Amino acid sequence: MSRIIHKIKMAASVYPKLLKYKWFNKPTPLLVGFGITNRCNLGCRYCFATLKNRKQKDVPTSKLLDYIDQFIELGAEEIDLQGGEPTLHPDLGIIIEHIVSRGVECSMATNGFKVADHIEALKKCYVVCVSLDGAPETTSFHRGKNAYEIAVKALELMNDNSINTRLHGVLTCKTSQKDIDHLIELAQKYKTSVNFVYALESGDSSTGCGDEAGFPEHVRNLARYLSECKKKGYPITSKEGAIRQVINWPFGAQDILLEDEMTDEQLEQLKKTNISKCYWGRLACFYNPDGNLYRCPRGYDRDGYFTVIGDRSIKDAYHELA
Numbered sequence: 562m563s564r565i566i567h568k569i570k571m572a573a574s575v576y577p578k579l580l581k582y583k584w585f586n587k588p589t590p591l592l593v594g595f596g597i598t599n600r601c602n603l604g605c606r607y608c609f610a611t612l613k614n615r616k617q618k619d620v621p622t623s624k625l626l627d628y629i630d631q632f633i634e635l636g637a638e639e640i641d642l643q644g645g646e647p648t649l650h651p652d653l654g655i656i657i658e659h660i661v662s663r664g665v666e667c668s669m670a671t672n673g674f675k676v677a678d679h680i681e682a683l684k685k686c687y688v689v690c691v692s693l694d695g696a697p698e699t700t701s702f703h704r705g706k707n708a709y710e711i712a713v714k715a716l717e718l719m720n721d722n723s724i725n726t727r728l729h730g731v732l733t734c735k736t737s738q739k740d741i742d743h744l745i746e747l748a749q750k751y752k753t754s755v756n757f758v759y760a761l762e763s764g765d766s767s768t769g770c771g772d773e774a775g776f777p778e779h780v781r782n783l784a785r786y787l788s789e790c791k792k793k794g795y796p797i798t799s800k801e802g803a804i805r806q807v808i809n810w811p812f813g814a815q816d817i818l819l820e821d822e823m824t825d826e827q828l829e830q831l832k833k834t835n836i837s838k839c840y841w842g843r844l845a846c847f848y849n850p851d852g853n854l855y856r857c858p859r860g861y862d863r864d865g866y867f868t869v870i871g872d873r874s875i876k877d878a879y880h881e882l883a
Contacts, residue, residue: 588883589636594847594858597625597656598645603672605704607731607760607768609861620850622652626659628848631875639666639687643847643858648675654682661685670729672708673715680722688725690756691716693747695730695740702735713747720751727798728755732783734770741786745795754796757787759807761859762815770814777814784808802837809834819865843883854878 599617601608629640640660647653648671660667666687673691676683683689693712694700700709719726730736730744741757748755759780760768770776784807791797791804811830812818818827820838842856849855853867854875860866870878 588843588880590632590844590846590879591636591638592641592845593632593637593639594641594643594845595625595629595632596643596645596847596849597647597653598650599850600649601644601646601672602649602674603646603705603708607703607733607770609761609858617850619650622655625656625850628875629656629660630663632848633663633665635876635879637665639668642667642669644670645850646672646675648679653679657682657685671715672704673712676715677718680718680724683719683724684722686724688727689719690727690729691719692729692731693744694733695736696743699735699737699740703731703733716747716751716753726751726753728753730755730757732757732759732780733768734760734774734776734779736783738783738786741783741790745790745797748796754798756798757783758799758859759783759814761817772813772815777810780814781808806836809836811836817860817863822865846879846882848875854882856882 598619600619632640642653642656644650647669650656657667657669667685668688668690669683669686670690670692676689691712692704693709694703697709700712701707716726716728728744728748730740744755760770762768762771770780784804787797787799788801788804788808791799791801811834812827820828823831839857845857847855847858849858849861852870854870855861855867857866868878868882
């Protein structure tokens with residue numbers, strides 16, 4: 562019942578801003594993916610982050626809090642803490658407390674390794690997303706030895722402390738239907754849900770998930786299976802529209818295209834396949850502590866997907882991005 566009440570309150574707050582966007586075409590960052598550190602204790606094969614940034618010094622916490630305030634003034638309804646690995650930040654508790662004190666939802670993504678060090682702070686998050694890629698052997702292949710066991714232990718700990726969690730899996734050439742089944746079973750066990758995205762060649766990642774590897778048809782088959790699972794009522798939070806886009810995407814699996822840069826032929830292909838417009842960059846964005854503001858974390862390091870904040874306000878940088 563509490564989750565239902567929460568969704569009603571969120572809808573009441575978000576809907577007027579959506580109408581303002583629709584009527585007046587006013588970009589508003591309702592969701593902000595907010596990187597608080599580029600440091601990470603893992604080296605996942607498909608990670609979009611640039612490895613040279615992993616050793617960057619953290620941005621001063623005071624500056625992070627100021628940026629958060631500026632996003633909230635622009636209309637942010639949810640700040641999703643990301644990294645790197647956000648639990649490595651020494652002031653994670655302060656950042657979470659600051660967000661929730663402003664009346665904004667705080668969510669977070671983690672690999673689970675340091676969850677036990679922040680359990681009291683995490684109780685204030687709306688949801689904590691734990692990354693797993695399927696069965697133990699698949700997760701270990703992508704994320705490293707013991708990654709699966711540690712993530713599940715973190716899930717158990719948060720479940721024991723009544724923290725709302727969600728699972729997050731990345732679909733790759735290694736992913737099988739059994740991996741999807743495994744994550745669904747875990748979600749059911751811990752009374753939560755699972756979301757899926759597919760691997761991209763971005764930053765320093767080398768996923769092997771290109772057209773030449775047969776990935777487009779492989780990921781389409783996985784998406785078809787996800788659609789079947791959703792119809793059966795399994796706890797998958799990936800939207801049906803997003804799954805349908807993967808199935809119907811008319812270009813290469815690694816092709817992410819900006820609408821204003823598409824050829825007339827590409828635009829016509831999109832119309833034929835009924836692909837809906839993506840609102841990242843207009844109603845959502847991603848801040849990275851490298852000093853850039855991105856349309857979407859999945860477009861990391863791609864020309865046209867980011868703007869340098871520099872000495873400008875978040876408002877000025879976001880309006881240029883949008």
